[in-house]
Amino acid sequence: AQPSAPAPISASLRELEFGQLNFLHTTDTHGWLAGHLQEPSYSADWGDYVSFATRMREKVEAQGQDLLVVDTGDRVEGNGLYDSSAPKGVYLSEILRHQHIDVITSGNHELYKQNTSEAEFLTTVPNFRGKYLASNIDITHPETNELVPLAPRFKKFTTKQQGIRIVAFGFLFDFTGNYNNTVVQPVEKTIKEDWFQEAIRDKDVDLFLVAGHVPAHSPEYRAIFEEIRGIRWDTPIQFFGGHQHIRDYAKYDSKAFALASGRFMETIGFMSIDGLSTSDRPSTTSGPVFKRRYIDNNLYSFYHHTGLDEESFPTEKGRNVSQLITESRSALRLDRVHGCAPRTLWMSRVPYPHKDSVFTWLQTQVLPDSLKDESRGEVPSVAILNTGAIRFDIFQGQFTQDTIWTISPFTNSFRYVKDVPYEKVQLIMEVLNKQTKILDTFESGSSLPPLPRPENLARMEDFIVEEEEESLDTPIYDMAALHQAPISTNRQDNKIVPGYTTKDDAGTDGDDTLHSPISFYQVPNCIQALLSANTSGVPETVDLIYIEFIQPHLALAAKFAGLDVDFFQDSDVYMSSTTMTDLLLAWVKKHWKCE
Numbered sequence: 001a002q003p004s005a006p007a008p009i010s011a012s013l014r015e016l017e018f019g020q021l022n023f024l025h026t027t028d029t030h031g032w033l034a035g036h037l038q039e040p041s042y043s044a045d046w047g048d049y050v051s052f053a054t055r056m057r058e059k060v061e062a063q064g065q066d067l068l069v070v071d072t073g074d075r076v077e078g079n080g081l082y083d084s085s086a087p088k089g090v091y092l093s094e095i096l097r098h099q100h101i102d103v104i105t106s107g108n109h110e111l112y113k114q115n116t117s118e119a120e121f122l123t124t125v126p127n128f129r130g131k132y133l134a135s136n137i138d139i140t141h142p143e144t145n146e147l148v149p150l151a152p153r154f155k156k157f158t159t160k161q162q163g164i165r166i167v168a169f170g171f172l173f174d175f176t177g178n179y180n181n182t183v184v185q186p187v188e189k190t191i192k193e194d195w196f197q198e199a200i201r202d203k204d205v206d207l208f209l210v211a212g213h214v215p216a217h218s219p220e221y222r223a224i225f226e227e228i229r230g231i232r233w234d235t236p237i238q239f240f241g242g243h244q245h246i247r248d249y250a251k252y253d254s255k256a257f258a259l260a261s262g263r264f265m266e267t268i269g270f271m272s273i274d275g276l277s278t279s280d281r282p283s284t285t286s287g288p289v290f291k292r293r294y295i296d297n298n299l300y301s302f303y304h305h306t307g308l309d310e311e312s313f314p315t316e317k318g319r320n321v322s323q324l325i326t327e328s329r330s331a332l333r334l335d336r337v338h339g340c341a342p343r344t345l346w347m348s349r350v351p352y353p354h355k356d357s358v359f360t361w362l363q364t365q366v367l368p369d370s371l372k373d374e375s376r377g378e379v380p381s382v383a384i385l386n387t388g389a390i391r392f393d394i395f396q397g398q399f400t401q402d403t404i405w406t407i408s409p410f411t412n413s414f415r416y417v418k419d420v421p422y423e424k425v426q427l428i429m430e431v432l433n434k435q436t437k438i439l440d441t442f443e444s445g446s447s448l449p450p451l452p453r454p455e456n457l458a459r460m461e462d463f464i465v466e467e468e469e470e471s472l473d474t475p476i477y478d479m480a481a482l483h484q485a486p487i488s489t490n491r492q493d494n495k496i497v498p499g500y501t502t503k504d505d506a507g508t509d510g511d512d513t514l515h516s517p518i519s520f521y522q523v524p525n526c527i528q529a530l531l532s533a534n535t536s537g538v539p540e541t542v543d544l545i546y547i548e549f550i551q552p553h554l555a556l557a558a559k560f561a562g563l564d565v566d567f568f569q570d571s572d573v574y575m576s577s578t579t580m581t582d583l584l585l586a587w588v589k590k591h592w593k594c595e
C-alpha cells in the first residue's frame, strides 16, 4: 500500500470458494491504482494487487487448479495518477502493465477523445499483446489512416494446469459517444459476423469467456448469451462486465453467469467454476458450479484469502510496483494541498438538496461565486450542470491535487446562449431531469450518453438507512488511529464498518467483508443555479450557461420546451476556456483555507 494509505480495519470475512478454474477481475478502475488514501476498506494499491494475483496463482496451481486475471476497461479518467500528467496517462500505463492480465478490454472512457484511444492503440494494446481483445471496436490507424481493429477480435487458448479450452471475446456496450477516430459496432450486429459465428461453432471448447465493458444485466450480454446458446446449448459461458460502477452478478441460465466488479479499485471480483469438462477429462459432476465473491481491496482481505501475512505476502514485483506508484505520485505532486474541506460532502449518501450534498454545495456556493464572464456584465444567468460531471465524494480534511481529479476529471468547459426566457429554462430542466423517459425516445436512433453518473442509473430507488442521519457529522473512520494501527488478526476486535452490502442474482452473501449498509439517494440528472440576479423575483430572460457535455441533450430538450434556439450555432464560449475542474479548484483555494 502507499505510505500515506490508512491501515485496513480487521473485519469478519466470508471465505473464497475455489474451483477448478478461478478468476480475479477488475473494472472501471479510472486511474485509482494508488488505492484509496482516505478509506481503509479500499486502501491496497496496484502493487498489492500484483502480489495478490501472484499469491493466488501459486495457491490454486499448487492444487492443480488454474487462475485467470481479467480487466474490463475504463482504466482512464478519474484520478490524478492518470489525469494530472501531460500527456495524460503516461505514468498510469507504466504502472498498469506490471499486472499479469490474461484478458483485457477497452471501456468507453478509452474512446471519448482521439488522444486517449490512440494511446490505447499505441501503448496499452502492445503492452498486453495477445491478451487485449476488441470484438467490436475499430480505430483509424494514426499513421496509415486506415480503419483497423483496435486489437484482435477474439482468441482461443488453453489453461496452464488443466488445459481447459477457452474461446474469449472482448466487447464494449453499444456506446455512441466516442470521438470519430474510432468505430464501435453495436454488439447485436457484431455477433452476426462470420468470425463470431465461426468462433461459437468451434466444438472443441470447454468455456466461452466473454469479457467486456458491458453491464452484467444488459441487452448486449443477453444478445450474446442467446446467440451462443442458439448454437451451443450446453457449453458454460462466463461473462465479466462493468460500466455501471456497481457490484453485480447475473444468472443467464444454470451454465452462464456474469460478474461485474464495481469501480475505482474498491473491488477485486473473484469467480470460480468447478466441474468443467476438458479435452481429456469429461465433467464428473452433473454440471459446472459457479461461485462469486466481491473482495474489498485492502491488505486485510488479501492476507486472509491467501493465508499469508505482512512478511510472506508481498512479492518483489508487487513491492516495486507500489514503489513506482509512490514515485509517480510524488513526481505529479498529487499530495500538494490546495485547501481543507470543513466537512464531508456526499454524492448519494444524503438526499438532494441537503447541507452535506456535493450538489447543494455546487448550486448554492461554487457556481454562484465562480461562474462569471466579465463580457456579460450584470446580465442574470442560469447555469446547468449534469450531476454525472462530478465523480466522487469530498472527504473532510485535506483537499489535494489528487482530490480535484477524483471529483472532476473531465475537460469540459462552459458555453452559453443569451436571451433565453427564464420559464423556458425551467421547462428544459424538467425535460433534462426526465432524460431516460423523454430524450432517449425523442428522435428514433438518438442515443445520448446519460446525464447522471452510472451508479445512479444502476440503482433506480432510494435506499435509506434510518439511523444514519445522526452519524453523518462523525467521520466513518478515525484516520489518525488508522495510520498507526497494525492490522489486527484478533477476531474479537472486528468492527462492522459501513460499506458494500450487495444484493445480486445469487443473494446477499457476495461481499467478502461484512459491512453495515450505507444510504443511497437518487439525485437529479441536472442541477441549476440562478446567478447574478440582483433583482428580487425571477428575471424574464437569462443567459443560459451550461457545461458543454450536455449541449446535445439541451438541443433536444429545447425542442421539447418549444424554444427556437440552435445550440450548435447560437451558443458561445463562456469564461474562455475555463473548465469545471479549474473553477472548482479556484473556489477551494479561495474558500477552504486550512487552519
Ligand SMILES: O=c1ccn([C@@H]2O[C@H](COP(=O)(O)O)[C@@H](O)[C@H]2O)c(=O)[nH]1
Pocket (backbone or CB within 6 Å): 074, 108, 109, 243, 244, 386, 387, 388, 389, 390, 410, 411, 412, 449, 450, 451, 452, 453, 454, 549
Ligand atoms: O465529459 C464527460 C464524460 C462523461 N460524463 C459522465 O460520465 C458518464 C459516463 O461514465 P462511465 O464511467 O463511463 O460510466 C456519462 O454518462 C456522464 O454522466 C460527463 O459528465 N462528462
